[in-house]
Amino acid sequence: MPDFVRRVPPGDDRERLTCPDCGFVAYENPKIVVGSVVSEGGRILLCRRAIEPRRGFWTLPAGYMEMAETVEEGARREAWEEARARIELEGILAVYSVARIGQVQVIFRAGFAEPDFAAGPESLEVRLFAWEEIPWDDIAFPTVHWSLHRWREMAGRPLGAPAGNPTEAEAAAMRRNATPLDPQPGL
């Protein structure tokens, strides 16, 4: 890569990575992650990561959205790639921003379109977990905690507007694996 410099392009109002030779501006934009909480009879599909970061930890089937697909297509593609699952999307459960790393996560609620699943190349293992069985200490990312708790909050209910980021206190409670919610009706 050429030695880009940080410079405010004409008509812009903030510094961008710019090639000092040709003036090419390499705009940096947040990336979109699409994923799903896929459940069947109250049990949730989780994948144990075969790749870094967080190899060996459990996550939702999710990954970077590709060009020329919709968020829905991306979520279905990731479920296939990581869990060899054909899923049916119900709607968006949450839209989380991870501003520190420039990421937006669009998380769907989903069911199985076909009953089979299996570890894809990026997963060591894929399993259904009842809520009480979820390996809270081995969850890969905070947003997986958030998504699971949001799923539980909405279980058995029509989807409302998607959740945004939790407050710091809510996020901390979820990290401690407590459910910061009133007792829920049966899943």
Place this chain on the structure above:
Amino acid sequence: MPDFVRRVPPGDDRERLTCPDCGFVAYENPKIVVGSVVSEGGRILLCRRAIEPRRGFWTLPAGYMEMAETVEEGARREAWEEARARIELEGILAVYSVARIGQVQVIFRAGFAEPDFAAGPESLEVRLFAWEEIPWDDIAFPTVHWSLHRWREMAGRPLGAPAGNPTEAEAAAMRRNATPLDPQPGL
């Protein structure tokens, strides 16, 4: 820019723009647009674009999300930049994918936090329109049509799960500016 070639990187499954000299992979990802339908007493805030594309046409306050902000912060920033409006977000109205151009739009429903607004540098003019006054023939982008119709569909109701892309028929009906919906309760 060096002459990038399209090549499948090791461990990947599709072609990426790659520098033949150093192997740098320029991943292309969809970009996120954040925007809002801001209303007050049933009237909606629209901005007439001062910049290409679609200069002179009407749009919502919306634009590309920046690094290190949340979708909510981005939507508020765009309302300020384009319409000098301080807004209060209620929730997500829609998440649209414009796959052809690699774009995901997160559209909020919002009200005014302060009553003032004015054209920012990217707007020729900013106005509140009653539904019947909306200049349908001079709307800048299809997703503005979609967002406005979604807003009307949800007017006076709690936000449900955000809409995804309309079907082709629904989109066509919205382009024809018809409201493809049952008569709505008063706005």
